[in-house]
Amino acid sequence: MSQFASKAFSSSKYAAARPRYTTALLDEIMRYHGRRSIRSAELGCGPGTITSYLAAHSDWVLATDPSEQMIREAGKGLAGADNVQLREASAGELPSLLTEPVDLIVSAQAAHWFHSPPNHTADCKLWELLGDALTSGGSLVYLVYGDVQLLSHPHLHAFASFKNTCAPYWQQPGRRFLENLLRDIHFPRWGVNNRRLFYDSSTEYKLKSTTSIDAFAEYLATWSSYSKYCELHPTNTLISDLKNGINEEIGDANAILEMAFPVSFMMCQKL
Secondary structure, rough: HHHHOOOOOOHHHHHHHHOOHHHHHHHHHHHHHOEEEEEEEEOOOOOOOOHHHHHHHEEEEEEEEEEEEHHHHHHHHOOOOEEEEEEOHHHHHHHHHHOOOEEEEEEOOOOHHHHHOOOOOOOHHOOOOHHEEEEEEEEEEEEEEEOOOOOOOOOHHHHHHHHHHHHHHHHOHHHHHHHHHHHOOOOOOOOEEEEEEEEEEOOOOOOOEEEHHHHHHHHHOOHHHHHHHHHHHOOOHHHHHHHHHHHHHHHHOOEEEEEEEEEEEEEEEEE
C-alpha cells in the first residue's frame, strides 16, 4: 500500500497503536494448516504484528513487505528470531525470493491491498504466482479486521465527522475490500478446502479491547486515509478536534471506550 511508504507515515506509531490479534485468533491459522510449518512466508508483514507468532510455529519464515519503513520496524521486534528472514518485496515477488516452495503462506491486514483488481479473480496472475510458491498440500491463510465499532458509545458525532473527512482519502478499491472482509476476493482455481470464517456482530466479536480517548485517537491517526489527508492539509487540527468533540459529547475526558473489530479469515489449500 503506497501510503505506508510515504514520509508522512510513521511505522513506529502504527506498530504501537494498532490492535493486536489474540493468540486464540492466530491459532486458527495453525488449526487450519494442521501441523507445524517447515517453511512459511508472510505477505505484507508490516511492523511484524504476527511474524513472531509464525516464527514460533515454523522452522523458517520469510516475511515480506513492500515498505522499507515497515521492514525496518519489523526488524526491531524480531532481532532475536534467528529463523526469520525479512525482505522488502511485493506479494507477487514471492516465488523469486524462494529456493523452494513453502508449505504455508499467511497475510494479516494486507490482502485487500495486493488483491485489488485485477488480482481479485480466481484465475488472476497473482494467484498463479502464489500457487507456484506453495507446496502441494500447503495452506494459504489471509486474516483481516474491519472497521472499528465503538460498543460503549456507538453514535459519537465527532467520530462520524472524522470518518467522513477521511473517507475520500482511502485508496480504493482496497479499502472497500477490507470493509467487506475480503468477500470480493475469489479463491484461486487451484484452491481446495476453501473456507471463510467471520467473527463479528452476527456471530461473536473476538477482537475487543478498552481504550482511552487519547489512545483511540492515536489508533485513528494510523489510518492511511488520515496520513494522506495530512499530506495535503499539513496544518489540520483533525485529531485535536476529534478528541475535543468526544470529550464534549461524553462529558468525561477520562472515559473508557469499548471497541471491537470484525475479523475475517480466508483460507485454502493446494492439491
